[in-house]
Amino acid sequence: MEYDYVIVGAGSAGCVLAARLSEDPGVTVALIEAGGPDKKMEIHIPAAFPKVFKTAYDWNYTTSKQAELAGRELYWPRGRVLGGSSSINAMMWVRGVREDYDGWEVPGWSYDEVLPYFQKAEKRIGSNTGGVYGTDGPLHVEEQRSPNVTTLAFLKACEELGYTRLDELNGPTNEGFSITPVTQKKGRRWSAHDAYLKPNLSRPNLTVITDKQVSKVLVEDGRATGVLAGSQEIDARREVILSAGAIGSPQLLMLSGIGAPDLLAEHGIDLVHAAPQVGEHLEDHLSVGVMRQCPQKVTLSGADNPLNLAKYLLFKKGPFSTNVGEAVVFLKSDPALEAPDLELIFAPGPFVNHGLDEPTGEGVTVGVVLLQPDSIGRITLASADAAVHPVLEPAYLTGESDLKRLLFGMHAAEKLLASAAMKDYVGEPYAPYPGDADEDALEQHVRANSETLYHPVGTCHMGTAETSVVDPDLRVRGIAGLRVADASIMPRINRGHTHAPSVMIGEKAADLIKNP
Incomplete structure (x- = not known):
């Protein structure tokens, strides 16, 4: 199977990318999701979101023992379903502030430069004083x-x-x-899947593959050529884009031989490209x-x-x-x-x-x-087996x-x-x-x-320094044809929630890919 673009992860950013890239009928797009469809009724009833936790629709992660939190292992829910965590979150649409994006100090990512991508996503229903919100986007933002x-x-x-x-x-x-403004449409959850993917499933150039966990990015001569999902190779003529989130994206890079050499050697993974910062800079609320x-x-x-x-x-x-x-x-x-x-x-x-x-x-x-937070953690591998959860060390x-x-x-x-x-x-x-x-x-x-507010970021952080995992165009340094587009690229956690910036990152990434 061969496509122009292969996207890994159908979450807040991945659904955006699949929809935007497939707008061009001249390209083919595959979106691969480890979970399945969002069939569970509780996903769509706003107040019922905790009933989705620790089910088949949740990755059900657990952190390492946190020394400063009485030695507790904290539960981290993350969506394993079309829509990703936007299908199991509390639907709060909270972008963050000017100082967040200006503070990243990355060309092209200042507040004024990312604001149009927030607004491109938004379909604000209700109050919109000063034209803060977009009104023509696919993602409904409504009143309680x-x-x-x-x-x-x-x-x-x-x-x-x-x-x-x-x-x-x-x-x-x-x-x-x-x-709190919420991502709902007439009282029903309106996930990234609802907004971006469902309306476009009839496109002949868009293929959505569910219940397939990607275990490796395939790299030949320094270029990403596709992914391995189960026993199946899915080839990418142009690019592989990782949108598997702040846990899944760094794990997949490391499983593919892109990471700290000592760590990869410890797990018997052949080094493809030395990138010691993969999995570092983990922040959470x-x-x-x-x-x-x-x-x-x-x-x-x-x-x-x-x-x-x-x-x-x-x-x-x-x-x-x-x-x-x-x-x-x-x-x-x-x-x-x-x-x-x-x-x-x-x-x-x-x-x-x-x-x-x-x-x-x-x-x-x-x-x-x-x-x-001043606390900075990391994500490392527990095993070379993709089915084994990585080690989450938030260092709270x-x-x-x-x-x-x-x-x-x-x-x-x-x-x-x-x-x-x-x-x-x-x-x-x-x-x-x-x-x-x-x-x-x-x-x-x-x-x-104390518990997580479900906002891990930063583990494939973006920057201008050669040590950053991705460059300002979200390209993985050292590997051609490979990008990361999700909350993992955030250089610093925002003073808001992370669904909104993840959608923004998906919108901007699509623009970067379509208009290089």
Whole structure:
């Protein structure tokens, strides 16, 4: 089987690339996904996303033991399905800010240069003050359809405490508060698969191959010529493009002999090209929950009932339409900072263990997120077998200031929950949160209960230096005909979420390929 372009991974960037490259009827495109179709009903019902975790639609990764997090191994859900993680995420469309992209200091990737690609993707339904969003793209970005009463109270609390109400969350700065815009279409999840792939499946030049895990990029005389998927060779006349994500893309490069020579030798992999930075520069957003009981039966606890399901199925409204993270506040731990380094996400329910644990009562959660961690980790191989998960070493809280800033965010969350606006909805601490106790108790809570916010990036980082894994055109250094286009190329994690920039990267990558 031979195609002009072979794309590995049908996630947020891969679906974009498949759609954009196949716009040219003169080229052939193959998109290969390790998972299958998005048939599971819970994928499409917004509030049900935790029910997809640890199923066949999830890679179900686990980190190494984290010394600064009480020796815990953290669970990392990642989508193994058409749409990738955009099919199992919380649908929050949060781009990040000007300082993120300008701070990359990579030609062609400044804020002003990437903004058109965000807008090209977006089909904003609802508020669009100042033309912040695009309106003609395939990816629907809509308002929350049925925000919870506690969410509306939380927004009033933000105003009460003097935070700035943002006209639009996704402007060039995000310091302040907003209800969360979501990637939904009329109350239904609208993944990258829904937006980019499904409408174009009838194109004769686009082939989508599911349930096939790529184990190797084939390289001859310094050029990528195709991939090995199972026992099948799939050849690429022009390019192989890896969009397998911040875990899958570096793993695949290393399995293909592109990586640190010592590591490859350790696993008996023949060296094709020495690239010591593959798998390095791993960054992620760490989050810890500030949770309080709610004295009223108004939260998402107990909302999973036949009446609410019927309301959703008939009208696409009610608790089943929620993305759970209904409102956000972006703030600085130090006023001297150029942009916010903390995010507070309000959930109108107790969100414990990734939502996998059933609530034991009514409650609300403020997730405190460290946006600009000092902690830098890495991904390495555990085996030369592609079926064996790589070793994930995020090195949480090894950065000097990370814990201090998380504690600052927890105090800020408590002040919001203690506001007059929230008094009717906030009671005693909801276990395992100890309440606004002494610093030692809060520190113990962080170490024992913090979790990923599902945003790993940076493991095939882009740059102008010869040591970077990919160049500003996303070409893998040292190998012709091979690019990486996904969150792994980000030189620094953004002060937002990673679905939006992954889509942007897919849009820009397609442009770079079509217009060299």
